[in-house]
Amino acid sequence: MMTELYRRHEALVLGTLSLLTIGILWQAVVSAGLINPFFISTPGAVFKEMGVQFADGTLVENILASLHSFVLALALAAGVGIGLGVLAGWFPDAEAALEPFIWFKYSAPTIAFYPLFVAWLGYGTPTIVAIAFLFALTPIYANTLSGIKNVDRDLVRAAHSFGARPLDIFLRVALPGSVPIVVAGLRLGVGRALTGVVVAELFGASAGLGYSIAYHAQLLQTTKMMVSILVIILLGVVLTQMLSWLEKKTDSWRVP
Amino acid sequence: MAMATSKSTAMEGRAWNARFPLSRSTTISCLSVLLFFVVWQVAPELGLVNGRFTSQPTKVAAAALEVFASDDFFYHARISLTEFVLGFALALVVSVPLGALLGTSKHARYILDPPLMALYIAPTLVLLPIMVIWLGIGMASKVAVVFLGVIFPIIVNTMAGMREADPRLIRAARSFGASRLDIFTRILVPGSLPSILMGVRLAVGRGVLGVVVGELYVSQVGVGHQLMTYGSSMRIDRLLVYALVISVFGYTLTSLVRLLESRVRNWRTE
Amino acid sequence: MAQIEIRDLTIEYRKPNSDEPFVAVDRVSLDIAKGEFVTIVGSSGCGKSTLLLAAAGLVNSASGSITINGKEVSDPGPDRAMVFQEASLLPWRSVLGNVRFGLEMQRWKKDDPTERARRFIRMVGLGAFSDYHPHQLSGGMRQRVNIARALAVDPHVLLMDEPFGALDAQTREVMGDELLKIWERDRKTALFVTHDIDEAVFLGDRVVVMGRDPGHIREIIDIDLPRPRTAAMLDSDQFAAYRRRLREGLGEDMAAMHMITEAA
Structure with missing residues (x-):
């Protein structure tokens, strides 16, 4: 048994x-x-410190600050990524016009342009959001594009046979049909947006989990850094799991 | 291509091809890039944007010549490249055998999966400040960050490749008396090569990111250090030269791995 | 003495995450003489493939035994070679590499493996294709490679698990014909599993009819057609009589087969 x-x-x-x-x-x-615990701290100390930071509100404050940038960046990336993806997926000319930039974006490490964003937007939330936005944009755009482009031809034919016009096909076949793959793109985008937020916060911020790590790193306070690192790892897992769950739900729309 | 108009597009395409040597989409792509450069060049001149913040294509081109001619470009590039290669090589040595173990042993997978997945999903770059405390501000901490960024996609994809090995091939090999080692070296390894290479391809971007973030965070040399220097002194033209060089490097390496990958994947097209 | 002796063979599977065994083959006994070509027919799930895998040493029995040349089968061995359904070729190896594969696995020393592989590739009529990869070949050609790979290791017994199951009807007929031509050369003992009645009659000296739930031998029919067999025989009255008899033998299962999706 x-x-x-x-x-x-x-x-x-x-x-x-x-x-x-x-x-x-x-x-x-x-x-x-x-x-030496100076280097890696201990689980006991980290949990105790987590309690302290939770009690005095700094932990919640940092999480909220990071989440704030994260949500803004993800919303922007979802809006722009899905919008451009639909446009490029439906109009081949639009895809051709966008392609070189997407290719560049795909291979360029966004973070190399970080100093440029600082020059434009200054240190702080706008730069963080911009970096995280660019991090998350590519997979969302790429998935939307392929979702719209690879709409099931049989469905399109079936819709045609019932006299559907192109707009009907777009709204009732292509758009709903590509939801699962768009959600998969969003899941990838979530992980990348989080990376973008945290990395940008490492370099210049006044609040947030990445900021907290960088701040305590300068003071060599390993335990306090570990608190933020663990929370970020946890946040990454939880957010991605949420999107995976959503992905599974929407995937059942598809006929295998 | 929009399904509803595919027929008419195909016909237009033929008429188009008769008049122009390049395909319609290539022409549009080129025009679009050209337009971008023209706007970038002209906008500051017309006072639409402040050229101090955007620079101009001609200035960037001039800056590129300066940077390559002097500026110790090759010194910085060599340092960054060394960090990248060392971190990547170390990660390959560790991740492929580990991925193979996880792909072939159910128990190893059950034990290592939770921490591995957490680190695969989580931004490993947050470990950078800790690495700096452990290893100092020199090359070692960058190598470590590259290593951490690169290792998980390769492990995960190696594991997936091994697990997806066709059981029918394994059975056929066994029917000829293949040993476990035979099956590993002749079925599992070649069978998962495309998957391993896919992991490597995904890892290239993460590795480049690791070097740049590591050097931006704290360094005295390297391309990331140069980016930071020119960013804070508002030399946008030189900043862009370095950013472009890094992009071209990432692009070229990714394309090479992709080429190899599709070569290798060709055998198994069914 | 028969070359293959199967005695009261019972094979059980354990379903994943369950302690309940599933009986795939139930107390099967069968003797096969040297040089005999025996075909096994039955609907899906009757245990015919499992029986073959057991003879290959790829599946363990719960009770009973299989002996070949007086030796009990427990593992794969060089005295047997198996021809599988099409997807068992290594996609990254050429035709030559695939035929060499069996020889490499058996550490073949009797002659040069590459030369030997080439000889068998020529024998199955693929001499011009030895550098091709499986994905460049048609289904029928792939099965020739599969047969060459099995014959190259010079087994005493040839085990074939629905080797033409994935081919279209016409190719299938051609391949059956070719297989017999190759087989006529040295008449190795052959055990051939199929769900195609015509194929079973055309190829076999005897046809073993298996039934399901659990898998058992229902009857064994001697096929009295002269060798070499020819395509013309397919239209003879004698053939039609065998066909009818087998169809009756399989009757209930044939009806049930329409209800059940192909189980692995």
Whole structure:
């Protein structure tokens, strides 16, 4: 009975054990004096510090500041990415006009233009949002484009046979048909937007999780840095999981 | 291409091809880039934007000549390239065997999957400040950031490639008496090569990003350091030269890996 | 003594995440003489492929035994070679590489593997295609490669698991004809699984009819057609009689087959 139960939940059991082991090892190497806690802190200290930061409101404040930039950037990227993607997906000429820029954007590390954005927008939220926006834009645009372009031909033919006009086909076949792949693009965009926010915050901000890491790094306060790092990792996992869930829901619209 | 108009577009295309040597889409792409450069050149002259903030194509071209001729460009580029190559090579050495282990052992996968996925999803660049505390502000911390950025996509894709190995091929090999090692080296490795290369391709962008972020964050040399210098002194033209060089590097390397990938993937087109 | 002796063979599968076994083959006994060509027919899920995999040593039995030349089968061995359905060629290897593959796996030392592989490629009529990759070949050509790969290792027993199952009807007929021509040269003992009644009659000295739930042998029919077999025989009254008899033998399963989707 126990073995049956274990076999069914083996992944969960082993995964949890592995995370616990990492925590225990982390604590153990410091307690045993193998590594100076100055470098890696300890799980105990990090949790305590997390409690302190939560109580005095700085943790919530930083999370909210980062989320604020994140939401703005993602909304912008979704609007522009989906808009341009639909345009380019429906009009081949628009795709041709946009393509060189998208290719450039695809291969250029956006962050190389960071100093340029600082020159234009100054340090702070506008630059952070701009960087995160550019980070998130590409996958959203690319997925929307391919979603619209690869609309099921049989569906289009079927719609044609019922006398549908191009606008009908666009609104009732192409647009709904590409929702799952657009959502997949959004999921990729979420991860990249978060990266963009945090990285830009490392360089210049007055609040936010990235700022907190950079600030405490200058003071060599490892424990306080670890709090923000763990929260960011957690945030990345939670946000991506949410979009994965949405992706699964919308994917069932498609006939396999 | 819009489905509803594909027929008429095809006919227009033929008429178009008769008159112009380039395809319609290539022509539009070129015109679009040309237009961009013209606007960029003219707008500051007309006073529509402040040229101090945008520079101009001609100025960037002139700055490029200066940068390549002097400015210790090759010194900075060599440092950055070394960081990139070291971090990437280290990551390859670690990630391919690890991905292979995860792809072939269910238990290893169950154990390592949660921390691995968390780090794959999370922006590993947030570990940069910690790396600087551990390894100092020199090359080592950049190598570490490249390593961390590059390793997870390769692990995840190697793992996926191994797991997706066709069980029918494995069975056929076993029927001829193949050992476990035979199956690994002759079926799993060649079978997952396209997947591994895809991981490498995704990793290139992350690696370049790692070098640049690492050097922007704190450094005394390297292309990221030059970006920061010219950004803060408002030399937009030189800033753009460095940014373009980095972009071209990322683009070229990604394209090369993509080429290799599609070569390798060709065998398995069915 | 028969070359292949199957005695009370029972094979069970364990479904994933379950402790309940599923009986795929139930107490099957069968003797096959040296040089005999035996075909096995049955609807999907009757355990015919499982039986073949057990003979190849790729599936373990729950009870009973299979012996070949007096040796009990527990693992794959050089005395047997298997021809699979089409997707079993390595897509990254050329025709030559694929035929060499079996020889490499068996650490072939008797003669030069490359030369040997080339000889068998010529034998199946693909001499001009040895540098092609599987994706450049038609389904029928791929199956020739598959057959060459199996024959190249010079097995005592040839095991074939619906090798022409993925081909269209015409190619299938041509391939059956070709297979027999190649087989006539040295008449290796052959065990051939199919769900096609005509194919079973045309190829076999005996046809084993299997039934499902659980997989068992329903009857064994001797095919009294002279060898070499020719396409003209397909239209003979004798052939039609065998066809009718087999169709009756499979009757209930044929009806059920329409209801059940192909199970792996």
